[in-house]
Amino acid sequence: MKTTPLITRRSALITGLASLGGLLLPGCSEPLPPTYGNILRMGDTLTYAAHRALLPGRSLAREYRPEDISSFPATGTTNPGDPANPKSSAEYRQLQQGAFADWRLQVEGLVERPGAYSLADLKRLPSRTQITRLTCEEGWTGIAQWTGVPLSRVLDAAGLRPSARFVCLYSYDDWADSIDLLDALHPQTLLAYGMNGRDLPVAHGAPVRLRVETQLGYKSMKYLRRVVVKDVFDDGGAQGNIQNGWSWYAGI
């Protein structure tokens, strides 16, 4: 007796792959970082598009109890004021000597009200304190309490223009990086000025560092000096992740 199959192998495969591909399509409406024809960057972009398409972007990262706070290595630049450091900055050293009273965070680009925020200005904005886990690309983790102003509050105060797509960040130790608006406006994304109940130590990025809880530690830039809102992707050139061989998106 000849029977008509309900599910053939071929139809199962085609339907399966087509639906997987379909799930990724919404991610393509966002501007994607360039791949430079590099197959590793294509993989990074696929992961980014898949995360943006499949994950609910507003989920909060887990927060911990005070007794979960752990020891915490300081890596990368640990003091831009130290002249022995290849990425040292005389300007930073001067600010450090003045206890960061003269430090200003420039906020510019596609905002209605560009400006410079002092540490006191940032502390006057509503603050958020969270105990979260930093996941380093190297493989280690640490839990600390961070206090700061949500980046979204600062961007609100500056007035984002509708064409804004990326928030670019620049540091005193000469790095450039950017995050998309979804991460920039995430409620746990902070401009952090406090760590474990005290001022942010120099080793961990004083006076203000970024905290992006949905990505690896290297996206949480230390020693912030400038925030620029852009409508196009900017890889940061030689100071950015990509040209140093790293994935721009570090949610995995």
Added chain:
Amino acid sequence: MQTALARPLPTAADEAPPAAAAGHALWVRITHWMVSVSFLALVVSGWVILMCHPRLYWGEVGNDLTPALLELPISRNHRHGRWAAPVPFFERTGSPVSASRTGEIFNQNSWGRSLHFLAAWFLVLPGAAYLVAGVATGHFRRHLAPRAEEWTLRQFAQELKDHCRGAVRKAGGGPRYGLLQKSTYCGVVFLVLPLAVVTGLAMSPAITAAFPFLSGMFGGHQSARTLHFVASVLLVLFLIVHVVMVVASGFRRQLRAMTLGDSP
């Protein structure tokens, strides 16, 4: 490949031993080699990633300033000791500390991580297609699941003994497996590979923000990382035994069967 694509719904007759002379199906061969290439890239890049921080922990937290479960002497980062004096965060005994790293470490994670995640796509997508097709075509039920009558301790012990003595059946060129073989394939396909994938996902800060149970069910981020390592060690051991058995049972014939689909 001559296997019946479109099979009627299973009847009691299907439970009989499969007809002889069926080679490996095309989709099995394609997914087998895609996963193979991806797995080799995952092992190399995974090793490079582990070399950067060759310490394993249990729980949520683990770093150079906390005790390790296991320290692997596999790179110059092993107990490198390039740390400034620790500074306590709080004014109490046993306070967690901060310490600054004072020198460069081995770190090739830039390409290592990107290659790992690129290769992971070529494991996860063909792997998912393989699982769907394996169920839809009855491949798992007919070829991988041990039949009730062969599923005995005595049979298991006998095959184990034969394998250890090197008394291996010559390749039949298709999916007609012994009990030990079926059990091992089932363990790899349904337990160890899925464990590797899920513990991998459980280390992603974006994915665990959305699905916290992923790392929670393993007892934390570092537990997931340690289990990811255990799974990869098991998979490498499987690969070694797998290749040894392929050679022992007729390398040329096995390779032809898994590429061209030949069956004698």
